Structures are given as structure tokens and as C-alpha cells.
Amino acid sequence: MSNSANANALSTEEMERFQKLSNEFEPDVKGPAVSVKQSSHNIALEYANADPTLAAKTSALALTHPTTRVMRGDGNCGWRAVIFGYFEILFNLRDPHRVQAESQRIKNLNGLLDRVGHQQDIYEIFVDETMDIFTQTLTAIQNGVHDESFLVEALCNENQSNAVITHFRLLTSAWMRLNPQDYQAFLSLPVDQYCSTRIETVRTEIDEVGLQALVVGIIKDAGFGVEILYLDRSEGDAVTPHPLTTATPAGATIRLLYRPGHYDLLYRPEVEVNINPMVNYQYGMTTNYAPWDQGAAHNFEISPQMMAIPNLMADPAFAMGPDPMSPMSSVSPAPASPYQPSPTHEMYPTPIQSHAPVPAVPSIPAPSPPAVQSSAPKPMMSLPSRTSDGPQIRMNPFAMKASLNRALPVTTPFKNSPYNQAHFQNQDFEPIHWEPSDSRR
């Protein structure tokens, strides 16, 4: 009896201690609130040793969505991803009138806040910071700035980021309180309580219902699309897309990568290429390109063995021009490589995709029968046709034929390049192997 009483007393004390620890617990989150754009190949590397489904899905993802932006997992990642994506699209559309219209539209949403009883002197400091980002966006467009790093800075600035996120949280909460019939059925607690404990708090992660409300109530009217790509262990060899808006216009759709409890941003290839015409800067080339030279294609021997090298094409460092302001940002997997400044960077296999039959790549799971018929792995089918896109032609090796011919043989470096993961000098060296179920390291 006394024993059990003692045990209870002890456990009460212990419980108190744990409660205190729990109350004071601050997760040790690292990294910037919003990262620079980086290769989605990093995600594939994270899962290389994981469940084969995840490994396959992330490998495919690196092809369909070559770049990503990582959000810090501090409880606001979902909010920050949507808000950053929203401003980034607005910036990339480069239409001053649209920025002004959006700024006005968001400001008018103050009406929602008034209707649910928020006082203006409380919410105006949040709204002001959002308006400041609109102003910065407008100024950047008017000054011909093409680099979105000011947006990254704005959302990495703790005060501004907190204020803007709070603003969007309050708007979302007001929207839900004013339209409870649309949300109540999906909630286990009353809408009001849900809003005050899950939406308006400082660092409660957004859930699906909240995200739906944010998109439908606040983002959708901008004419932007929002799509979630679920990365989980469900069947299939690609992440599961789930559009939150009826339309997902190219170049104006926020794409979120969802892993349980965390959101990041994803980008499809055409977005970067189309909106970033400064790609050629890094090559120091003129804009006076020679037209597509069919003759060059004959010199460029397409070797099936080469195409069978896993991760060669999966490495978006080849497919995407790095950001002109931080030339190495998209090749971060091998930052220390002494080979980076080398002209081999110009070696670039993309055009092969559009006119060469590509055998199945071992690290990517066998494509479904129809894909086999068309003799290309499934993920590549979803890539846009390269030959029809103007700016992309600049980045193919043929346009650089003259300099390449002087410096390098055209075909062999692919296999021998340290950029190739199958090359022993590559930082992320992985030998080629043939059994997908084998451990990769």
C-alpha cells in the first residue's frame, strides 16, 4: 500500500518534471526558413536507402520536378510554402498591374477580419508587412530585377515572416468562421475552436482542412493554382498529385511536396526555364545563337550504354541552368567538387530525351507496359517537348559545338565525368548495380 503510494508520489513528481520539460521544449530546427532553389535530386538521395517505393517515387520526382525549395520545419512550413509560392509566382509573372491588383485584393480582405471582430489596430501591423512584400515585388519588377532573393530574405526575416504568416492565418481563420458549413464536416471540433487553437496560433502546422481554406478563401482568387504532391508509400512509381484548385495553370501553380507533417515547394522544369531567360549568362555566350544544327546530331553519338547510367539524367544539375546570381546553387550535391568550374558543365544531355529511344534505367522501377511500348520510362513522358521550347535550345550541346569541339570529345565525358554518380570521383559516388532491391551503399 505504502509502496504503491510512494510509487505514485514519485511518478507525480516525475510527471511534473516531464511536463515542465515538455512545456519548455523547443525543437532544434535548422536551416533557413526558406531555402534557395535546389536540386530535387537531394530528396532522392535522402530516400536512396529507404523503402523502395519512396526511392522510386523520389527518383521520378527529380525528373518531373527538378528543383525544390526546402522550408524549415518549425510549424509554419506549410503556411510559408504557400505564401512564398504565391509571391514568387506574382513576381515571375512580371506584371506590375497584377501585383497592384493583388495587393489591393488582399488588403480588401481586411473586411473578413472586421467581420469576425478583429480590431484594426491589432491586425494592421501584420497587414503592413504583407503590403511591404507587394511593394518590394512591384519595385523589383519595375527595376528589371529577375532574382527572387529579396523574397527569400523577406520570408527569412523573422519579424516580417511571422507577421505575414499571422496575417494569412487570421485571414484563413476569418474565412473559415464565416463559412463554417464548408469545413465543419471535416473537423472533430467546432470551427471556432479549431480556428483559435489550430489556425491563429503561432506555430501550429497547417493541416489539410486549413490548407483547403487558405487556398479557397485567400489564394484561389489570384487565379493561381495549388497542387499537393504526396510522397508516401502508396502504390505507384510517382508522387500522387492532388490539385486543390480546378485549374493548375503552368507558370502560376504553387506545387507543394507533402511528406507527413512537412511541406516544401516543388518546381516543374518549364517554369524555371521560361521565366529565367538569363540562363545564358553563366556560359558567357552571346544571345546570337546558331540555329539548331541537324548536322551536329550526327557527330553526337547517342550511346545506349550511356543512357543506362542511373541518375545521369536524374541529376538536374545537368538539366537546369543554375540561378545566375548564385551559379552553383543547383549543383549543391557536390559543392566541393573541384570540377565545377570546368567547361564540362556545358555537357548536357537533355536534347537526347526528345529524340532518342531511352531504355529503362535500372534505378527507376520498370515502367508500366504502355510506357515500354513508347520505349521511354514513364516520368519522362511528362516532360515537355524540348524541341519546341525556344530558350531551352540555348542549353543544348550543339549550340556550343564550336567551343566543345576544341576542348573536349563530345560523347565520352558523360560516362567519365565526375558529375556522373557512377564515377568514383563523384562525391555521391554510387556504383551501378542491377538489383533495385539491393541496398544501395
Add this chain to the structure above:
Amino acid sequence: MSSQKRIAKEFAELSASPPDGISVELADEANIYEWKVCIDGPEGSPYQNGKFLVKLNMPTEYPFKPPTISFKTKIYHPNVTNDDKGSMCLGMLRADEWKPSSKITAVLQFARQLLEEPMPDDAVEGRIAEQYNNDRKRYEEVAREWTRRFAMADHFHNTARVKEVQFN
């Protein structure tokens, strides 16, 4: 800084029309982040007739982080630590339940409400909570006695202690 602007606004509002049983002043005119709050013990509670000096500290990240409350007057209460910090941290005051749209007036009213109705399930002083649950009468006696000793007019004892704590 936006936090200063907002705190100044809230302070002006609270000074002009303070809620029942609560009065505020700045601990130091030059520092808007630290307030001295006087909470009257609610009627009908064992803290009745007591005047509790509470220090309210606003973090520089306010309103994105909650203010912190510490009782400078000793108080016998399950939700206030029985040490020289006298801190109260629960409900809306916790960092993960804090809402940037909450106002300080709500925080102070919440604190006063807690004197009237302790929340033993979220106690920081387990033994007081246990007593509150199992021997309410004894709890009230002790709380009343502490109120008489530390929070009532024979201030000398009381304010002396407060000073000492403040300069610690």
C-alpha cells in the same frame, strides 16, 4: 519596431480603461517591455483583499511570442511556482497556444480569472493541486493565510520582499 508600436498602444488602452481589479504601470518609463501590474484578489476567492504585484515581460518578438507573467507577491496557488520566480505559464500563455491576435488585457484577465478558478490539471505545484482537489478547505486556509501575510496592507514585509526579488 512593430512590437513597440503595438505594446505602446496596448499600454495606453489599458492605462486609460483598465479591466476590473487590474492596474498597470511601467516598471521603468524608458522600457516599454516591462510592466508592473497590480491584481486585486477576486472577491469570494481566498485571495480576496490581497493586492498581488505581477511583473509582465514582453519579449522583443511580441506579439509572436507570449508575454511572461511572474508573481512578485508570494502566492499559494497550484498554477504559480512557489519560488522567487512566481511564474505562471499555462493556457494562452504557453508559446504553442499563444495567438498573436491576443491582447495583453486578455492575458491579465486570464491571470486574474485563474486566481478565482485554479486549474489543478495544469498545475506547476503538484502538492497544492492535490490539496486543492482533495482538501479544499485546508487549501483555502493556507491561501488565505499567505494572502494575509504577503499581499495585504502591512506592506512593509511585502514590499520589502518585492524589492529584494526585483533586484535579484
